[in-house]
Amino acid sequence: xxxxxxxxxxxxxxxxxxxxxxxxxxxxxxxxxxxxxxxxxxxxxxxxxxxxxxxxxxxxxxxxxxxxxxxxxxxxxxxxxxxxxxxxxxxxxxxxxxxxxxxxxxxxxxxxxxxxxxxxxxxxxxxxxxxxxxxxxxxxxxxxxxxxxxxxxxxxxxxxxxxxxxxxxxxxxxxxxxxxxxxxxxxxxxxxxxxxxxxxxxxxxxxxxxxxxxxxxxxxxxxxxxxxxxxxxxxxxxxxxxxxxxxxxxxxxxxxxxxxxxxxxxxxxxxxxxxxxxxxxxxxxxxxxxxxxxxxxxxxxxxxxxxxxxxxxxxxxxxxxxxxxxxxxxxxxxxxxxxxxxxxxxxxxxxxxxxxxxxxxxxxxxxxxxxxxxxxxxxxx
Amino acid sequence: xxxxxxxxxxxxxxxxxxxxxxxxxxxxxxxxxxxxxxxxxxxxxxxxxxxxxxxxxxxxxxxxxxxxxxxxxxxxxxxxxxxxx
Numbered sequence: 480x481x482x483x484x485x486x487x488x489x490x491x492x493x494x495x496x497x498x499x500x501x502x503x504x505x506x507x508x509x510x511x512x513x514x515x516x517x518x519x520x521x522x523x524x525x526x527x528x529x530x531x532x533x534x535x536x537x538x539x540x541x542x543x544x545x546x547x548x549x550x551x552x553x554x555x556x557x558x559x560x561x562x563x564x565x566x567x568x569x570x571x572x573x574x575x576x577x578x579x580x581x582x583x584x585x586x587x588x589x590x591x592x593x594x595x596x597x598x599x600x601x602x603x604x605x606x607x608x609x610x611x612x613x614x615x616x617x618x619x620x621x622x623x624x625x626x627x628x629x630x631x632x633x634x635x636x637x638x639x640x641x642x643x644x645x646x647x648x649x650x651x652x653x654x655x656x657x658x659x660x661x662x663x664x665x666x667x668x669x670x671x672x673x674x675x676x677x678x679x680x681x682x683x684x685x686x687x688x689x690x691x692x693x694x695x696x697x698x699x700x701x702x703x704x705x706x707x708x709x710x711x712x713x714x715x716x717x718x719x720x721x722x723x724x725x726x727x728x729x730x731x732x733x734x735x736x737x738x739x740x741x742x743x744x745x746x747x748x749x750x751x752x753x754x755x756x757x758x759x760x761x762x763x764x765x766x767x768x769x770x771x772x773x774x775x776x777x778x779x780x781x782x783x784x785x786x787x788x789x790x791x792x793x794x795x796x797x798x799x800x801x802x803x804x805x806x807x808x809x810x811x812x813x814x815x816x817x818x819x820x821x822x823x824x825x826x827x828x829x830x831x832x833x834x835x836x837x838x839x840x841x842x843x844x845x846x847x848x849x850x851x852x853x854x855x856x857x858x859x860x
Numbered sequence: 861x862x863x864x865x866x867x868x869x870x871x872x873x874x875x876x877x878x879x880x881x882x883x884x885x886x887x888x889x890x891x892x893x894x895x896x897x898x899x900x901x902x903x904x905x906x907x908x909x910x911x912x913x914x915x916x917x918x919x920x921x922x923x924x925x926x927x928x929x930x931x932x933x934x935x936x937x938x939x940x941x942x943x944x945x
Contacts, residue, residue, distance in 0.1 A: 705917050705928065708901070744901065786917050 481507040481641065483837060484661055484670040486648050486684055487816070488512075489519035490620055490823050492676030493627040494830025495815050496642075499674075500635040502834045507668065508628065508640070509661070511647040515621040518678045518822060521791020523701060523739070523747050524620040525715070526824040529563045529612035530722050533582045535848035536800055536821070539828050541585065542844060544614050546827035553630050556622035557742050563615030563715040564590070564598050565722070566606050566776070572719045573607045579722065580610045587612050601711050601779045615715055617739060620823045651688050651812075658688065658811030672837055674813045679794035681802070681816030685851075690808050693854050694817045696792035698753045700765050702773070702785045706744025711779055715739040718776065721750060730754040732765060736772035738780075746783065748773040750820070752793075759790060795819040796854070803829050803849040804836055813837065814851045868938040872897075879936045886912065886919050886931035889942075897921050897931065897944035 483499050485492045488510035496506045510516065526547050531537035551558035567573035580587045590598060592608040631640040643665070650662035652669065660669035675692075677684045685692035720735035727733060730753075737749040751765045766788055774780045794817050796802060801818040813836065815829050828844070835842045865881035872894065879888040886909050889897060896906030898920060910918035912932045919931040922943045 705920075706901075708927075742902075786915070 480669045481505045482671045483507070483674060484509060484668060484672070485674045485676050486510075486661070487517070487676035487678055487681075488514045488624065488628070488642065488644060489517050489676065489678050490515065490624040490627070490826040491519075491678065491815050491818060491829055492674070493624040493631075494826040495674050495676050495833050496640055496830070497627045497631040498827075498830040498834035499837055500631045500640040502838045503639075504834070504837060505638060506631075506640050507670070508642045509646045509648060509663065509668075510644050513644050514628065514642070515624040517680070518791050518794060519620050519624050521699075521701070521789055522620045522820075522823050523737070523749060524557075524618045524623070524823050525821065526616040526618060527563060527612075527715070527821070528583070528585050528614050529565055529587075529610070530717075531583070531821075532579075533584070535844070536825075537583060537585070538844055539801075539825050539849075540821070541614075542831070543825050543828035544616070546831060547616065547618065547824075550623075550627065550630075550827060551618070553626070555626035555630065557619040558616060558623075559618075559742065560614075560616045561714050562611060562613045563717070564595075564609055564611050565717055565719060566595065566602065566609035567719050568606060570607045573609065576610045576719055576722075580612075585612065586614055599713060599716055599777075601777050602716075603776055603778055609719075611714075617715060617741075618823060619741075623823070648684065648687070656810065658809060672811055672813055674815055674833065674837075676815045678816055678818075678822065679792045681794060681814065685806075685814070688806075688809055688812055690806055690812070690851070691854065691856050692802060692814065692817070692851060694794045694796055694802070695754070696757055697795045697819065698751070698755050698758070698790055698792055699749060699820065700751045700762065700769060700788055700790045702748040702766060702769050703787045703789070704746040704748070704780070705784045705786050707740070707746065707783065708744070710740045711783075712738055712740040712746060712777065716776065717750075718772070724750070724752055727752070734765065734768045734772060736769075736776045738773050738777055745786070746780065748780075748785075752820075757792060761788060761790070793820045794822070798853075801825060801829065801849055802851045803833060804846040804851060806851045808852055870936050870938070870940040870942060872942045873944055877942075879938075883936055884932055885921060885923065885929075885934050885936050885940070885942060888936050889931065897942075899945070
């Protein structure tokens with residue numbers, strides 16, 4: 480019998496399992512699909528501090544940024560500490576970016592319009608400048624999730640971290656008013672604690688346990704270009720509109736240019752945000768807008784072919800903060816989900832802090848802003 | 861093979877390779893026993909036809925000086941100069 484069952488083998492579940500196993504707990508990870516089969520596999524691999532408003536999510540991002548660097552030192556997945564460049568089209572927008580950077584208090588450099596090309600030689604003419612964040616990084620999220628699990632098994636013992644894919648959780652077991660395990664299509668599994676790391680489907684898992692957790696999908700598309708022989712784009716580059724879109728409450732379509740190269744050669748182009756449920760139908764207007772914004776930022780991309788597109792569903796909560804910690808409404812149930820578009824970046828800190836809670840330790844960061852019972856009953860995102 | 865059309869030749873790194881009219885560059889190279897014509901950037905592993913239908917971009921090749929063409933989609937023309945990398 481494991482000490483902990485983690486539901487979800489995305490990057491957040493993998494990080495929870497890794498850190499819990501490191502803390503000496505025996506962990507079983509369950510997923511109805513494969514590793515990284517949900518939102519993790521549809522991400523760009525953002526490890527960003529630049530797009531976070533000052534506050535608890537930025538603190539989480541900074542802790543996670545340090546932890547990603549530790550994890551990347553073990554190797555096995557692409558981690559690029561390449562920095563992020565936020566660009567402004569106008570002087571007014573640039574001033575707002577500079578104010579945000581000062582309020583964040585994270586390492587950054589203000590970049591004037593003429594100096595932008597020192598960072599990115601292929602940027603369009605006429606941009607007003609921006610802010611460079613050296614801590615921004617990128618990981619290959621699927622490999623990172625898989626390697627966290629493998630590295631955990633190799634480091635802490637195969638019995639300390641078991642992975643079972645293709646196993647669907649169908650219900651929960653109770654002992655009095657405490658959770659005591661899960662029911663699955665492969666039989667019941669008893670455990671001392673259950674972690675809901677089901678990402679965009681975390682609300683459904685919570686409902687199965689009888690607790691309210693408003694996590695809903697926010698769709699995003701990504702364009703993938705043909706592999707380029709020489710990197711055209713050195714950093715993660717995005718326009719200021721991305722910062723406001725990330726924090727927006729609009730249900731309608733929002734797009735902003737987010738462009739970055741990858742070690743394998745293709746350029747990834749985002750980002751769109753729509754609240755359309757779990758609809759996977761490709762949207763030509765959205766894809767067209769992404770392409771137009773990217774070529775406006777980097778005219779050189781007009782000559783580059785897009786070879787495929789994909790979409791994913793960001794798990795968002797009404798206040799755009801993740802849910803991390805034990806559920807006071809149901810002893811034995813813990814949550815680590817609802818990270819919206821920042822789940823890759825925030826995964827190690829989430830796993831680390833959750834493992835501290837599971838072990839009854841004091842957490843390095845206050846988890847109150849992330850508590851699972853902060854949403855009024857009946858509130859949906 | 862198109863009726864009445866005659867086989868012709870292209871060159872691959874300067875060597876003649878026979879082509880049946882209508883064949884793509886990828887088909888002609890494959891028929892000539894050439895299975896790979898580029899290598900991956902990091903591992904240096906061989907790449908040639910994979911999906912064969914224009915989706916995977918694995919079979920990229922340089923034709924008459926134009927880089928990054930999909931060998932599986934480009935129909936060979938008499939005298940085409942193909943260079944591998």
